[in-house]
Amino acid sequence: MTDLVDGDEGPADHTRPPAEDAAVPEFWQRLGLPGLADVHTHFLPPRMLRKVWAYFDAAGPLVGTEWPIRYRWDDEARVAHLRRLGVRMFTALAYPHRPGMAESLNTWTLDFAARTPGCLPSATFFPEPAAARYVADALAAGARVFKVHVQVGGFAPTDPALDGVWGLLAEAGVPVVVHAGHAPVGTTHTGPESFAALLARHPALTAVVAHLGAPDYAAFLDLAERYRHVRLDTTMAFTSFFDRFMPFPAAELPRLRELGLAGKVLLGSDFPNIPYPYATQLTGLDRLDLGDDWLRAVCWESAAALFDLT
Numbered sequence: 393m394t395d396l397v398d399g400d401e402g403p404a405d406h407t408r409p410p411a412e413d414a415a416v417p418e419f420w421q422r423l424g425l426p427g428l429a430d431v432h433t434h435f436l437p438p439r440m441l442r443k444v445w446a447y448f449d450a451a452g453p454l455v456g457t458e459w460p461i462r463y464r465w466d467d468e469a470r471v472a473h474l475r476r477l478g479v480r481m482f483t484a485l486a487y488p489h490r491p492g493m494a495e496s497l498n499t500w501t502l503d504f505a506a507r508t509p510g511c512l513p514s515a516t517f518f519p520e521p522a523a524a525r526y527v528a529d530a531l532a533a534g535a536r537v538f539k540v541h542v543q544v545g546g547f548a549p550t551d552p553a554l555d556g557v558w559g560l561l562a563e564a565g566v567p568v569v570v571h572a573g574h575a576p577v578g579t580t581h582t583g584p585e586s587f588a589a590l591l592a593r594h595p596a597l598t599a600v601v602a603h604l605g606a607p608d609y610a611a612f613l614d615l616a617e618r619y620r621h622v623r624l625d626t627t628m629a630f631t632s633f634f635d636r637f638m639p640f641p642a643a644e645l646p647r648l649r650e651l652g653l654a655g656k657v658l659l660g661s662d663f664p665n666i667p668y669p670y671a672t673q674l675t676g677l678d679r680l681d682l683g684d685d686w687l688r689a690v691c692w693e694s695a696a697a698l699f700d701l702t
Contacts, residue, residue: 409678410671416477419674423688427480429695431537431600432569432627432660435467435484435511437500448665453577457637463664470664471508477670481701482663484514485569487541491520498530512536512699517557519547524556531564536699538568548581549590562596567698569625569660570599575606575638584611591619598698600658603627604648607638613647616656623698624651625660626690630676633667649682655694 410419420428436444448459463470474482484501488494498515505513515530516539517523527538538561542549549572561568572587584605591597598621605612605624616622628634640648651657661673677687695701 409675411675413473413477413669413671416671416674419671419678420478420691423684423691425688425692427478427692428659429481429692429699429701430474430479430661430663431481431483431567431658431695432485432602432625433474433479433482433663434486434665435470435501435504435508436486437497438467440486440497444665457576458667459665460667461664462666462668463670465664467504471510473670474663475510480510481512481695481699482510483512483537483539483569484508485516485537485539486514487516487539487544487571488518489541489544489546491518494518494520495522495526495529498526498533498535502530502533502535514539516540517554518545519551519553521553523553524560527557527560531560531566536566538566539571540568541571542586543571543574543577543579543582546579546581549586550593555593558590558594558597561598562594565598565621567598567600567623569602571602573601573603573605573608573612575603575634584608584615587612588615591615591622595619597621599623600625600660602660603634604629604640604657606634606640609640610644613644613651616651617647623656623658623694625658626673626677627660627662628666628673630680631668631672633672645680645682648680649686652682652686652690652694655689655697657690658695658698659691 410416445461451458484504486497486501494517501514505511513534513536515535517527574582601612601624
């Protein structure tokens with residue numbers, strides 16, 4: 393697959409890819425959708441968000457490249473922008489990098505969702521003795537999606553401290569967005585092997601693999617085909633920024649199409665922590681030329697079914 397250059401014209405299509413954010417509503421309206429559902433966005437406590445942005449600014453070891461944050465705005469401005477784009481469902485994905493953080497993050501993200509229409513109640517966890525308790529508390533408080541970042545957290549998905557947590561989530565049928573792949577920088581516990589070991593223990597887990605599992609796309613597509621409840625999100629894939637390092641193999645596009653039509657590929661963006669306009673993600677998807685039915689499934693219908701959106 394050749395690199396995609398932001399702003400270039402793509403193949404003719406009924407939808408016409410949006411060149412800039414202002415054109416995003418026209419994109420989903422042409423598809424006949426009520427809006428967009430983005431399963432992979434981030435809202436964090438202000439102090440933590442500033443630290444995350446500083447890490448990106450410094451191109452920290454787990455980032456590995458220059459990564460200017462496009463939407464360095466306050467919460468209100470970012471929510472307002474998502475609404476202007478027509479993003480009707482989004483998430484407040486947070487993730488701890490050490491013990492003792494997750495429970496307070498859950499308090500903040502669940503409160504944020506409660507006062508922010510359109511935000512799916514979001515939570516997280518870390519391998520620690522209290523994890524099963526506070527995950528159960530988050531579920532009781534209405535959490536509808538969880539986030540785990542294996543790379544940043546530096547732990548194995550199969551850590552024994554998480555056995556009870558995975559069991560709770562599998563039983564509840566609540567999805568967890570898992571950054572399990574090596575992108576952008578691999579660590580000891582990232583990659584398809586570790587994630588496959590988790591699924592072997594908890595085959596009923598509803599999991600959404602972030603970034604399509606980049607760069608091991610084929611292996612993560614295999615897992616999505618093998619396990620009924622495994623899905624993938626499109627976060628940053630098919631953008632020129634990502635394609636510089638880990639382009640999606642053209643030979644796997646037919647499988648991606650089939651999985652998308654089967655409801656197993658969801659729109660993700662990583663907003664606001666992206667170095668390009670939000671529209672670039674949609675442009676990249678449109679240029680794959682996998683059809684409007686595929687775009688409708690990815691951009692709204694599959695998430696609407698998974699999260700019972702109306």
